[in-house]
Amino acid sequence: MGIELTITHWIYLIFIGFIIGFMVFRKDTTLICMIGIFLISILTTKSLDASISSIFNGFIYAITELLSTILIISIIVAMSNILIATGINDIMIAPFTKLIRTPVLAYWVIGITMMIISLFFWPSPAVALMGAVLLPVALKVGLPAIGVAMAMNLFGHGIALSGDFIIQAAPKLTADAAGLPVNEVMAASVPLIVVMGLVTTVTAFLLLKKEMRKGYFPNITKKHFHYSSTGKKANLLTLPQKRFFALLIPLLFGMNVAAMFILKLQGSDATALIGGTSILIIVTISLISYKNKGLEKITNYFITGFQFGFKVFGPVIPIAAFFYLGGDGFSTIIGDFLPESSNGIVNDLSYSLAGSVPLNKGISMITVAISGIITGLDGSGFSGLSLIGSISGLFGAALNTSAATLTALGQVATIWVGGGTLIPWALIPAAAICNVDPFELARRNLVPVATGLIVTTIVALFLA
Template identity: 35%
Template sequence: MGTGVAIAIAGQGMALSSDYMIKIAPMLSATAAGVEVSAVADKALILSLITGLTALVLAYFRLRKTFQSPSMRHLQHWMKLNGTEQVTATRTQSAAEAKTSLFFAILVPVAFLAVVVYMVYATFSGADSLEGGAGAALIGGVAILILIAAATVYNWRQSLNQVSEHLIEGFTFAFRAMGPVIPIAGFFFLGSGEISARIFLLEEGVQAPSFLFELVEAGQQFIPDSPLFAGFGLLIVGMVTGLDGSGFSGLPLVGALSGALAPTVGVDAATLAAIGQMGAVWVGGGTLIAWSSIVAVAGFAKVSVIELVRQCFIPVMSGLILSTLIAIWLF
């Protein structure tokens, strides 16, 4: 559980909420707010670090009693979760096996590092950028190739069977993890105009209902003209828009509200936009709702996605509150 919480906070929260390298999130927020992208990106980076470090520290103290010393018994228990076969007892490796293990221990991180480098290069160089599911397909393809290579080296006669078994285990866990999430997510998807149109099978050109965003817009007038209330109001608005599981779809709305509220409350629009961006991406990006990409983290850690969200809730919320207070006070 501790591993899943750490990955969710650092990867799903800190990295996505700042989006400092690609700057897609700051661009959406800044464009709607009418401010410079760099201004939102710089402040979002600081707020994401404050939120993430606070959440990591709190999560550590909450979970440290569950930490145990490394043991083969723990590995066997972890591997048995969700139907995975139990690991066999430890034995002395031969020299050839030791070299093979070392080779794959180096190959796996190097291969995925090469994928990351290529994706960054493609983004900034203007070459063939990986849009849509192309990035996920590239990562998945590399993973499958490594899986096939490892299975072949381990036992080439049974390699195809082993690859099939591992793929089945992965798909089985994915369906088991998403089972209780899909019905809940469906209700929130009805609140997004883009998705609700497909759910209601509306014809092209027909205005689809957007209950979630309409609710946020209706509550805008009730936010008092105070920097404190405006900051936390934007944080809550961002969190509500993040309930659709994306985190990015509500950024234009958050940015527009920031630009409208900034002159009346005396706070920089970039600051309000960064606060709203924190709320939207930390919630929808994959730390506080179970139907977001946190499912992938739960699958890796082999823990319940619902329980993972519960463990992240208090640390992340504490970090968001602290970062919002600091933003209003300093910026």
């Protein structure tokens, strides 16, 4: 099962350690990521000019991969800005304030709603739908923005995506690679996802509540709303107009949800539908609110949104470029310099780990979980699932134990890390909508997710 690792693999692994260390100590990782790309490139290409170019190529690749996310975040922020400036937002959130009256309710209501929507349409579209409406409500009742981001992220990119019970893309990938029926892997994943979800979300909530009691979070300021006023609310729209749009906008997004369900739109298709609807809302409200200045205001709101989007993603692009080297991005950024037998750096590392451990049930469980974590480091969450399924199937056959439980554990670990709740650019949608630092969100998720993975691995050991 083992695979021969090259100096490229080891350098990549060393730089992962450096990057994690820098993030833990709250140091900027941009320079270390660029050095890592350059060093790996010069070791493989033996060309100085190609290695210098690889840094720029890495940035281009990362931006290309992240562009759809940058766009939807920018557009949602632009829409939020105009809703706040016109006063429509105040009327829209009024009904929710009756349901969400405390920070505790805000955390759990937002999280559970996010999980339900994400099961049908995946988390990124769900974040866009949830953030614009429920973030202001949560802030008003005292839940800090980082708490909103944690709830959306852990319940959406964690629980919902790792189970993927409706769309079933994740369990199909792992089940096919393990040679198992999809329903068998899904059944085995249910107790693990329940344990992982409960441990992680409860731990995160208790830690957040402890910090709130100590007064670690400042009072809510306008910066959390991404907006600087472009006019007096009272002068832009009449009260009947505000009420009309406050009803129309949720109706439009409700129609979006219905269209996603009927037309079976998921992922990028669902995100595009929400983005297009948001653009129409911005255009319509701008023309009605600003009259003859509406055309200029449309552009201004888009500019503000894009400025915010690229400002948030700016620190993430270098680190994303480095981690994309570990997956499919290597050939685009540097070239075809890996061995022909290579499945990508992170997959090679996971496969090598699986091939070098003694075969017993306990070690195999730990190995599958660690392999899932490693393959998740590329920030995809899905790219390593086939490898995890293959390893789990082999371990299950060799040990005469439950391959389905092993496969489900690997799927949970891979998606929770890479899909994701710990990789900064994977959790950027939630961080950006809530206007919090994605690296700070990743740091706050670390203890709950690590605790959840440890407990879930122990439970899997007893279930296998």
